[in-house]
Amino acid sequence: MTHYKLRNRDEMARRIAQDIPEGSLVNLGIGMPTMVANHLPNDREVLLHSENGLVGMGPAPRKGQEDYDLTNAGKQPVTLLPGASIVHHADSFAIMRGGHLDISVLGAFQVSIDGDLANWHTGEEDAIPAVGGAMDLAVGARSTWVSMNLLTKSGESKIVQKCTYPLTGVGCVKRVYTDHGTFEPHGDHVKVIDLIEGLSMSDAEKLVGLTLR
Numbered sequence: 001m002t003h004y005k006l007r008n009r010d011e012m013a014r015r016i017a018q019d020i021p022e023g024s025l026v027n028l029g030i031g032m033p034t035m036v037a038n039h040l041p042n043d044r045e046v047l048l049h050s051e052n053g054l055v056g057m058g059p060a061p062r063k064g065q066e067d068y069d070l071t072n073a074g075k076q077p078v079t080l081l082p083g084a085s086i087v088h089h090a091d092s093f094a095i096m097r098g099g100h101l102d103i104s105v106l107g108a109f110q111v112s113i114d115g116d117l118a119n120w121h122t123g124e125e126d127a128i129p130a131v132g133g134a135m136d137l138a139v140g141a142r143s144t145w146v147s148m149n150l151l152t153k154s155g156e157s158k159i160v161q162k163c164t165y166p167l168t169g170v171g172c173v174k175r176v177y178t179d180h181g182t183f184e185p186h187g188d189h190v191k192v193i194d195l196i197e198g199l200s201m202s203d204a205e206k207l208v209g210l211t212l213r
Helices: 009-019 032-038 089-097 134-140 201-208
Strands: 025-028 047-050 054-057 080-086 103-106 110-112 143-147 173-177 181-185 190-195
Touching: 009 032, 009 143, 009 173, 025 032, 032 103, 032 143, 047 089, 054 089, 089 134, 103 134, 134 143, 190 201
Parallel strands: 025 047, 025 103, 103 143, 143 173
Antiparallel strands: 047 054, 054 080, 173 181, 181 190
C-alpha cells in the first residue's frame, strides 16, 4: 500500500466543521465530536447544543480561563456565545427528541452499511455500558454524523456489513468522518466523499472490506 498520513483528531473535527451548513442547530457528542466547536468558521452562524442544557455553546476556553460551572456533557469546560441559553435537562432532551436538531455528531464503535449505529456498549463482560442520550440523539436529529477512526487497534474496519455490538439506532447514520476519509453508507455500498492524500480507492476498499463507490 502507498504511504499516507492519517488525519489527526483536530483535522477530523475541522473536516466535519466544513460541512455544517449556515444556520444549523447541532449537537456535539462526548469525546472527539466536541472538538468540532473549535473549528467552525467565524463567518458562519451555527448554534451548538449540549445535552446537559446548553444552547449556543462556543469553543473551549483559553487555558487559565476555564469555568468548571460551565461544562459540556463530557464535563469539559466550554464557553457560551452571546445570546446563549442554559435550559433545564428535560427541555434539552425535548430539543433532542422533538426533531429540532439539524445534525448530531457522535462517536461510534461500529457503523453498518445500512447506517445502523453502535456506540454505547461493546458487549464485553467488563465493559461499563453508558448510553446516555445517544439513542435520543441518533434518532432525534434530522441527520446523524459519526466521527471515529476507521480501524480498530487490531486493524479491523469499524464500517461493517452488520454491527456486532448492541445497536444505538437503526438506519440513522448519514455520514462517517474518519482518519482515512469521509464515507456515506448506502445499504448496498459505501459512497466515498473524500480520501486522504495518498490513499487510493482500491486500498481503501481493502481496508474497509466493502464495496466502495
